[in-house]
Structure formats: C-alpha cells, structure tokens
Amino acid sequence: xxxxxxxxxxxxxxRRFPDCPATPAATTTTTTTTTxxxxxxxxxxxxxxxxxxxxxxxxxxxxxKAPPKPQVDLRLVQLxxxxxxxxxxxxxxxxxxxxAIGMADQLIQVDxxxxxPLITVLEDRSLPLAEDEVLHGSQxxxxxxxxxxxxxxxxxxxxxxxxxxxxxxxxxxxxxxxQEEEE
Amino acid sequence: MNLLGASVGEVRAGxxxxxxxxxxxxxxALKRQAVVASLRPFITPTQDTAREAAQRAHCRYxxxxxxxxxxxxxxAIKDNFCTQGILTTCGSNMLRHYxxxxxxxxxxxxxxxxxxxxxxxxxxxxxxxxxTIDSSFxxxxxxxxxxxxxxxxxxxxxxxxxxxxxxDWVVTGGSSGGSALSVxxxxxxxxxGSDTGGSVRNPSSYCGVVGFKPSYGLVPRWGLVSLVNxxxxxxxxxxxxxxxxxxxxxxxxxxxxxxxxxWSDFKTLQLPPVPSLEGVVVGVPREYHQPGTSGEVVxxxxxxxxxxxxxxxxVREVSxxxxxxxxxxxxxxxxxxxxxxxxxYTGVGYGxxxxxxxxxxxxxxxxRRAGLNEVVRGRVLAGNYFLLKENRKKYFExxxxxxxxxxxxxxxxxxxxxSLLLTPTTLTPAHRHSTFSLLDNRTQTAKQDxxxxxxxMAGVGAVSVPVGxxxxxxxxxxxxxxxWGQDAALLAAAKWIEQRVxxxxxxxx
Numbered sequence: 001x002x003x004x005x006x007x008x009x010x011x012x013x014x015r016r017f018p019d020c021p022a023t024p025a026a027t028t029t030t031t032t033t034t035t036x037x038x039x040x041x042x043x044x045x046x047x048x049x050x051x052x053x054x055x056x057x058x059x060x061x062x063x064x065k066a067p068p069k070p071q072v073d074l075r076l077v078q079l080x081x082x083x084x085x086x087x088x089x090x091x092x093x094x095x096x097x098x099x100a101i102g103m104a105d106q107l108i109q110v111d112x113x114x115x116x117p118l119i120t121v122l123e124d125r126s127l128p129l130a131e132d133e134v135l136h137g138s139q140x141x142x143x144x145x146x147x148x149x150x151x152x153x154x155x156x157x158x159x160x161x162x163x164x165x166x167x168x169x170x171x172x173x174x175x176x177x178x179q180e181e182e183e
Numbered sequence: 184m185n186l187l188g189a190s191v192g193e194v195r196a197g198x199x200x201x202x203x204x205x206x207x208x209x210x211x212a213l214k215r216q217a218v219v220a221s222l223r224p225f226i227t228p229t230q231d232t233a234r235e236a237a238q239r240a241h242c243r244y245x246x247x248x249x250x251x252x253x254x255x256x257x258x259a260i261k262d263n264f265c266t267q268g269i270l271t272t273c274g275s276n277m278l279r280h281y282x283x284x285x286x287x288x289x290x291x292x293x294x295x296x297x298x299x300x301x302x303x304x305x306x307x308x309x310x311x312x313x314x315t316i317d318s319s320f321x322x323x324x325x326x327x328x329x330x331x332x333x334x335x336x337x338x339x340x341x342x343x344x345x346x347x348x349x350x351d352w353v354v355t356g357g358s359s360g361g362s363a364l365s366v367x368x369x370x371x372x373x374x375x376g377s378d379t380g381g382s383v384r385n386p387s388s389y390c391g392v393v394g395f396k397p398s399y400g401l402v403p404r405w406g407l408v409s410l411v412n413x414x415x416x417x418x419x420x421x422x423x424x425x426x427x428x429x430x431x432x433x434x435x436x437x438x439x440x441x442x443x444x445x446w447s448d449f450k451t452l453q454l455p456p457v458p459s460l461e462g463v464v465v466g467v468p469r470e471y472h473q474p475g476t477s478g479e480v481v482x483x484x485x486x487x488x489x490x491x492x493x494x495x496x497x498v499r500e501v502s503x504x505x506x507x508x509x510x511x512x513x514x515x516x517x518x519x520x521x522x523x524x525x526x527x528y529t530g531v532g533y534g535x536x537x538x539x540x541x542x543x544x545x546x547x548x549x550x551r552r553a554g555l556n557e558v559v560r561g562r563v564l565a566g567n568y569f570l571l572k573e574n575r576k577k578y579f580e581x582x583x584x585x586x587x588x589x590x591x592x593x594x595x596x597x598x599x600x601x602s603l604l605l606t607p608t609t610l611t612p613a614h615r616h617s618t619f620s621l622l623d624n625r626t627q628t629a630k631q632d633x634x635x636x637x638x639x640m641a642g643v644g645a646v647s648v649p650v651g652x653x654x655x656x657x658x659x660x661x662x663x664x665x666x667w668g669q670d671a672a673l674l675a676a677a678k679w680i681e682q683r684v685x686x687x688x689x690x691x692x
Binding site: 053054055056058079081083084085100106108110112115119120121122128155157158160163 | 281282284399400413437439442443445467469470471472473474475476481484485488489492498499500507508511512514515518522530531532533534535536539541542543544545546547548549551552555557559560561563564565567568569571577578580581582583584585586587588590625629641642667
C-alpha cells in the first residue's frame with residue numbers, strides 16, 4: 001500500500017479536544033498490589049493536545065551546492081589499494097566509494113567553528129590503566145593453532161617489499177586516460 | 184505453563200520449586216530450534232554443549248547450590264562474541280573456521296551465572312548491515328508471516344499470521360537479526376547482540392522483542408569483535424523488560440581487560456514491580472519524525488506519549504537539530520574505524536588464508552578479497568579515503584566535531600529538565616524481503632538507522648519496546664533514551680510501557 005495514503009488515513013492526531021472528559025476506553029485488570037489500566041487499540045481520545053509531531057520534520061532550507069565530484073584518478077586508486085589491500089580498487093569498488101564520498105560531502109558544509117572533536121563519550125573521566133604485570137600467558141600452542149601456516153614456532157609470511165599490482169583493464173584504462181590528458 | 188513463552192523469573196521459580204527441570208527446559212528449547220531452523224536464527228547451534236550445561240544446572244538445582252540469576256536458562260549469543268572452543272565466524276568467510284582460544288568477558292559472566300548456551304546466532308557480516316541478509320552463512324527470516332504456524336495471544340484483535348504470497352518473507356532487521364529471532368521464536372529466553380548504529384534495537388523492533396543498548400562503557404567489550412570501538416556496545420534481547428534487566432545485572436560491570444569499561448552497580452538490579460512515571464519529564468524530539476515514517480508508527484508514538492502524559496508524566500516536544508547529520512557522520516566515523524580495525528585480517532595469525540606465494544601484499548589483498556564481502560571491503564576503502572592525509576581534516580576531524588554537536592543536542596535536552604526521550608525505533612515495521620533487497624546495503628542502512636544511530640554517537644542508553652501490531656500482523660515498536668548511566672530508570676520506564684500496551688504474545692504451534 002502507498003505509504004503516503006496510509007499515513008493520511010491513520011496519521012490524524014488522536015487528541016485535538018482540549019475540553020474532552022478524561023475517560024479513556026479501557027479494560028481494567030487487578031494485579032495483587034495495584035490496578036494497571038490496559039488500553040486497547042480502539043481507545044477514545046485522551047485529554048490534551050498530543051506532543052508528538054504529526055507531520056514529518058523537513059529541513060527548511062535546500063542544501064547548499066555540493067562540492068565537485070572528487071577526481072578518482074590512477075594515483076588515488078593505486079594509493080587506496082595499497083593502503084586497504086582489499087583488492088577492491090576496481091570499477092565497482094570505486095563506484096561504491098564515489099557514492100560514499102557523495103554522502104560524506106554533505107557534512108563539509110556544517111559549521112563547526114570552535115567545536116572540539118569528540119573522540120570518546122567517556123572523555124569526562126580517567127579510565128583505569130592496568131598494572132604492568134603478566135596476568136595471562138603461556139598460550140603459545142593455542143595461539144599458533146589458530147594460524148593456517150606456521151613453521152616451528154613462527155607465523156609464516158611471504159616477502160614483504162614487493163608492491164601488489166594487478167594489470168586489470170580498469171587500471172589500464174585509467175592509465176590510458178592519464179596519458180591522454182598529458183598529451 | 185507455556186514453557187518457552189514464560190519469563191526468566193517464571194522459569195526460575197519453576198526450576199527452584201522443581202516443577203520443571205533444567206534438562207526439560209533445555210530440551211524444549213532445542214526442539215524448538217528444529218521447528219524454526221528454516222528461519223536460520225543460528226549459524227552454529229550448540230546442542231551438545233547445551234545439554235551438558237543443562238545437566239550441570241540440574242544437579243545444582245537438586246543440591247540447592249545455584250550460581251546465578253540465569254542458572255539453567257537457555258541463552259543465545261551473536262556470532263561476533265568470542266566463545267572459547269566454539270566456532271566464532273562473525274558471519275564471514277574470513278573466520279569460517281575460527282575457534283577462539285578465549286571467551287568474551289560477557290560470555291564468561293553469562294556462563295558463570297549458569298546460563299545454557301544454545302547457539303551462536305546469525306548476523307550481517309561483521310555487523311555491517313540492517314537486515315541480516317548479508318551474512319556469508321545465509322539469510323535469516325522473520326518469524327512473523329513466515330509460514331510457520333503461530334498464534335497471537337493476549338489480544339482480542341485479529342491479525343494475519345499466514346505466510347506471504349510468492350514465497351516472499353519478512354526481514355528480521357539487523358545486524359543482530361539472529362539473536363532477535365532466537366528470542367522471538369522461543370529458542371532462547373534472552374540473547375546477546377551488539378549495537379553500533381542500532382543493530383540490536385532495529386531487529387528487536389522488527390521481531391517484536393525488547394532490544395536494549397546499554398550506556399557505552401557499562402558492559403565490557405573484551406571478546407566482542409571490534410567494529411567501531413568508540414560506539415560498539417554489547418546489547419541485550421528478551422521478551423520481557425524484566426528479563427533484559429536480569430541479563431544486564433549479569434553482564435554489566437568494569438572489566439580489567441577493557442579499558443573503556445566503567446564501574447557500575449547493576450549486580451542487584453531489580454526493576455520495581457509496578458514502575459511509576461512520577462517526576463518523569465518525557466521529551467519528544469520533532470526531528471525523529473522523519474519523512475517516510477509510516478502512519479501506524481506515528482499513531483503508536485502518539486498513543487504512548489499521550490498515555491504517559493495521562494499518567495502524570497510531563498511530556499513536551501523538544502528539538503535535537505543535528506539529528507539528521509548523525510547518519511552521515513556515522514558513515515564517516517564507522518568506515519574510518521573499520522579501515523583501522525580490519526587491518527588485523529591478514530590470514531597470518533588466524534582466519535582464512537589464500538595460498539599465494541609471491542608477496543606479503545598479494546597474500547593480504549587476495550586473502551581479504553576472498554574472506555571479506557563487498558560491504559566490508561567497501562567500508563575499508565571508504566575509510567582509507569577519508570583518512571588520507573589530504574582528506575583527514577575535511578572528513579574525519581569534521582565528523583568528530585559533528586559528533587560533538589550531536590552529543591550536545593542530548594546534553595541540551597537533559598539540561599532543560601527532560602529525563603527520557605520517546606521516539607520511534609524504526610520508521611516502519613519490518614520490510615518484506617522483496618522490497619528490502621531493492622536497495623543496496625549502504626543505502627538501506629542509512630535509511631533504517633536514522634532513529635537509532637544518534638544514541639550510539641552520544642553513548643546514551645536506549646531501549647526498544649514492542650507496543651503493538653499493524654494491519655499486516657507485524658510488530659510496531661518505540662524507543663526510549665535516557666542520560667548516560669541512567670539505565671535503571673530507562674528500563675523501568677520501558678517496563679511501564681510494556682505493562683500498558685498489551686503487546687500480543689507470539690506462540691508457535
């Protein structure tokens with residue numbers, strides 16, 4: 001069902017009668033110590049105007065002009081891939097990224113002059129620091145057992161000083177674009 | 184008694200009086216798992232472990248040597264809490280075979296209180312999502328309108344309970360959908376979830392159960408796989424507010440392993456039998472009526488606010504002007520913390536590892552591609568973009584400042600004398616999968632988290648309470664929020680609402 005029409009049908013304010021008597025339709029049950037009034041879905045209006053806003057809150061002024069779309073060039077793509085190492089700096093990943101940036105850009109316009117960053121909601125207290133003593137240990141076997149590949153008592157990792165690059169068509173197309181722009 | 188529909192207090196009384204045994208309670212819960220297995224509440228049912236724990240609990244009841252408030256009570260735990268010796272996957276291929284060598288503090292406290300763990304529940308991968316449809320272990324489905332037979336008791340109204348046409352189904356919400364579902368279906372009495380942007384309150388709203396996000400720091404995070412360290416909170420599910428309070432009394436409290444956990448005194452927490460609203464000032468923030476909120480949610484919100492006013496609470500409209508920025512702020516802070524936290528998934532120390540030999544970078548990139556789904560990888564990429572030297576001030580620092588503006592909205596409201604905020608939890612009741620899946624994860628999460636996210640920004644306690652049903656037979660819920668640390672008062676108010684709305688109880692046939 002169309003949400004808007006349903007809203008019109010049901011979203012009428014239940015209380016707009018300042019002088020109506022306070023007699024809600026209710027069934028009454030008695031518990032051991034006190035009476036709890038239970039109200040059915042067909043209750044009559046109660047007294048006083050409701051404090052719940054019956055209309056949605058809409059931001060009054062239109063958002064200011066969005067900043068220009070970021071330049072997603074080969075340099076950026078390669079840098080992000082190197083920092084992320086998730087093999088996602090491809091066409092689809094970058095499209096997602098652009099959508100995320102588009103959303104984040106709405107925050108840039110907000111006036112935060114004089115506002116301190118909030119890093120933790122517990123900033124008003126000193127958090128406990130542990131004493132410098134070993135409480136847990138001797139779990140070498142259990143920890144090594146979690147690893148896929150070990151040798152003797154070592155974790156195993158291939159050589160580190162080699163940059164991961166894949167000659168994908170996406171990277172190649174960006175490279176071509178970059179070269180064309182230079183010409 | 185309808186065993187699996189009873190409250191924790193009722194079952195405990197039955198166990199103490201030996202009307203029922205812990206073994207019988209456990210068997211009933213495990214049998215119920217078979218009935219609802221197609222809905223997939225669990226990634227890993229722990230039936231053997233449960234039976235052993237139930238047997239031990241039974242012996243304790245026989246000898247009169249009980250260990251805690253949840254002795255013998257079946258509980259479920261979201262699969263992003265480490266459980267020693269038990270598979271913990273976070274719904275991800277990265278951890279498909281991961282068996283933690285330790286248990287989360289909250290797990291140790293639960294088991295120490297005698298709880299019987301019946302399974303690890305399904306979630307959106309690594310807690311990223313609002314539908315529990317992005318798990319690498321399959322999608323969870325809501326019990327409502329699922330085709331499984333149930334009746335709704337405690338109401339004279341007639342609601343549809345049949346399955347939907349064309350094999351459609353209703354989402355559980357997320358990311359803690361499995362935990363919400365396990366409680367809603369009676370496979371557990373209470374459950375643990377995690378709430379970073381609404382991941383406990385959202386599914387509790389859709390599944391018709393109580394979903395509580397404690398104030399940040401009250402419940403320790405050691406052993407909860409990190410998503411956003413500055414916002415993550417272990418969250419609690421139950422069918423009754425009292426059960427959630429009992430669960431809080433077991434898991435809350437400072438933990439030397441978590442330096443962001445704070446001291447609290449909830450061990451003996453008992454809500455008043457009939458809470459009162461005397462002296463309570465309820466704020467209704469106008470910004471929480473977002474475009475797209477369904478009429479039935481507004482109607483429920485209005486009705487409960489009016490009930491509270493009629494009962495003696497002062498109710499007034501308030502303004503929290505930065506509410507609409509919360510989702511965008513979250514989109515930046517979440518991805519930045521994720522980009523940092525997820526550097527740990529390399530395949531070297533634990534988790535999935537691709538068998539490639541050329542280079543460390545290739546190993547990492549290909550392992551992470553194979554192990555992490557696109558939602559996760561997309562957030563890592565975005566986070567690293569926002570954290571680039573050229574971008575950090577513009578995005579990350581700006582978001583931290585906007586976070587303070589959102590936090591200040593709450594401070595202003597509390598300073599003005601308001602002691603509770605009443606808002607919708609979700610804009611609508613649970614969506615059908617056919618419509619929910621039309622939007623991608625990021626867009627859907629942005630829409631669904633609008634009313635829940637700000638509480639994580641400010642670190643305040645928030646609870647979702649089911650208050651009614653709509654014409655489609657789906658639950659409607661409302662959210663209460665309170666100043667940081669006022670969780671007892673928050674739960675008492677939730678219980679007040681619960682006692683007045685007669686939410687129909689789901690009973691599986």
